Amino acid sequence: MEHDVGERRDELLAGLCGRVIEIGAGNGMNFRHYPATTDEVVAIEPEAYLRHLAEHAARHAPVRVSVRGGLAEALPLKDGEFDAAVASLVLCSVAEQSPALAELRRVLKPGGELRFFEHVRAEAPRRARVQGALDRFGAWPFLAGGCHCSRETVGAIEAAGFEIERLRRFELGPSWVLTNPIVLGVARARA
Numbered sequence: 070m071e072h073d074v075g076e077r078r079d080e081l082l083a084g085l086c087g088r089v090i091e092i093g094a095g096n097g098m099n100f101r102h103y104p105a106t107t108d109e110v111v112a113i114e115p116e117a118y119l120r121h122l123a124e125h126a127a128r129h130a131p132v133r134v135s136v137r138g139g140l141a142e143a144l145p146l147k148d149g150e151f152d153a154a155v156a157s158l159v160l161c162s163v164a165e166q167s168p169a170l171a172e173l174r175r176v177l178k179p180g181g182e183l184r185f186f187e188h189v190r191a192e193a194p195r196r197a198r199v200q201g202a203l204d205r206f207g208a209w210p211f212l213a214g215g216c217h218c219s220r221e222t223v224g225a226i227e228a229a230g231f232e233i234e235r236l237r238r239f240e241l242g243p244s245w246v247l248t249n250p251i252v253l254g255v256a257r258a259r260a
């Protein structure tokens with residue numbers, strides 16, 4: 070079991086280079102964890118209040134960050150603009166994963182990398198059934214602001230045309246928490 074979310078954010082972003090797109094940036098929690106090798110981060114956040122907080126965080130970030138409105142499913146960006154993309158605790162919240170992942174693939178250069186840090190459906194059948202039922206009946210999305218706890222995000226990433234290069238699966242905090250397990254890794258857009 071692991072505890073430190075800040076350390077996981079460092080791990081997520083370590084070694085990133087060039088132009089990076091981050092979807093669902095929230096209040097900009099990741100910004101201070103970007104390494105100095107990053108040229109620029111374009112952070113997309115649909116919710117106005119969170120975007121306001123993210124703009125504040127951007128001013129204190131160690132790298133250049135610009136914050137924009139928009140949805141992951143319809144990114145206001147050109148094809149092939151980015152070297153890397155970051156999805157951090159957001160593929161649980163988008164209405165549908167496949168259009169959001171297709172958009173990430175579109176804005177990445179061929180061979181660009183996707184860094185992901187997401188909670189996913191448990192492997193243990195009984196626990197997965199509980200997660201599935203909570204999502205199906207809308208209880209978890211209602212309680213957790215649109216979040217889903219039973220998504221098979223790694224499979225969705227592969228189905229969208231990415232190849233998993235690195236993947237670590239672990240629990241963050243107590244294992245009974247329904248937002249466990251976590252997957253943290255790197256996938257590469259197939260050329």
Ligand SMILES: C[S@@+](CC[C@H](N)C(=O)[O-])C[C@H]1O[C@@H](n2cnc3c(N)ncnc32)[C@H](O)[C@@H]1O
Nearest residue numbers: 093094095098116140141157158159162163164
């Ligand atoms: C749990 S927060 C995670 C925030 C941040 N990425 C982090 O790691 O702390 C989920 C974020 O996804 C955003 N979000 C929800 N639906 C979205 C969508 N369709 N496109 C982009 N962002 C979305 C929410 O507004 C929220 O900021």
